[in-house]
Amino acid sequence: MRVPRIYLDAALAEGATLPLSAERLNYLKNVLRLRDGQAVRVFDGQNLEADATLNLGKREASLVIGRVVMHSVESPLQIHLLQAMGKGEKMDWVIQKAVELGVTRITPVATERSIVDLKGERADKRHARFSDIAIGACEQSGRNVLPRIDPIVSLNDALAQTDATLKWVLHPNRGHAAKPFVARPENVAILIGPEGGLSGHEIEVAIASGFMPLTLGPRVLRTETAPIVALSVLQMQWGDFSFECAD
Template identity: 45%
Template sequence: MNPRFFCPEGLCPDSEMPLPAAVAHHAERVLRLAVGDQVVLFDGGGGECAAILLALGKQPVARLGPRLAVECESPLAITLVQALASGDKMDWIVQKAVELGAVAMQPVAAERSVLKLSGDRAAKRVAHWQQIAVSACEQSGRNRVPAVGDIVTLSRYLAQPVEGTRLILAPGAAGALARKAPPSGPLSILIGPEGGWSPAELALAEHAGCEPLALGPRVFRTETAGLAALAALQTLWGDFSGEA
């Protein structure tokens, strides 16, 4: 597969187009591509363009072909609502969630979250996660970049109107995933922090209409739970099922 690059300012199909500086730097300095090499460009609006590098250096240019209607999005629109996790766990979660087809990620501050972020630190971390989502799209072949939302408290998230079904992972909850009815619209899955959701948070979520869900008898780490849930949901109702 040819190297893929995200061009957020848009594409100019069937023409020569200056490359964004960040794309040109990554192509030339990191991947060691040269003039004449073939790449794929996408702008997040759907589809992609095959392109040939015409010039690099200070004035990078590529010749783009037609926009191709290439998509690899799941028919199941899943938002991963992830409680803040410490260290580089959030980086891992965002990257793998994109690969597994999540359409959006919403980080939330939970009572037992070890990681505490606010102000400029929070904004910088969200921007970092958004770039991880971009890189994961480039690697995985996706042409639509999932948005990473600003960090909000769980209570604020639950107070917002949300379309579709909301599930909250809670060890010991009754009811197997396979026995749930397929969602008729978007689906959100809420994942707790290292210490799990507090009883008050679970009660608040249920009051807001979230359905408790357990994935088998074992307790997952926070960085495992959401990814296991995404894979299970895609297998049941998404593009892992073979019925998409």
């Protein structure tokens, strides 16, 4: 049986007893159906993980921390995804899969053709949801480092906040196929538009900010498909993806 993994926003120290929040208690007790004394693996979001034992009471619970180790499964390539807001649950799906694929940072971007326009409290709630989805994806995928999830920002702000060795904007009509680089870049940023694509003006603004147009092939990909493909290509080219064939 696979040992469940959970994120704890707490300092991990061998022998420590850490209380669980009501939300974490509900997840372990009612969703995973764990019992008193069962094993749980915890991580702190900063590359430390530990084995722990569940101490389950009637209304409260805690974890007794065992051996703490540093264990990294992070990619050698830092990837910053600038993703235009999509409608419905598309952005949730992108956040989840991008985290599984090893993205370092995600910036949700409001663009001219973004169907979703969130501001104020609604934007804050959506950002909190994105952060929760990222935590869940780390728990599932075995990552011990939480990627950075930025608040929803305008395109201009997103471009101004981006600093990377290579910067690309996906454009199926104007882009050029990526050519292999001799050396692995330290970090890469990639900008992906919404359902209707980035406007011509937005493409020009991105290019003026140092982004190069890039195409991933002759077919037009959906806004929720493009980041998955792009991240996979980047990890295959410069990250930690590899093919291993069984004998």
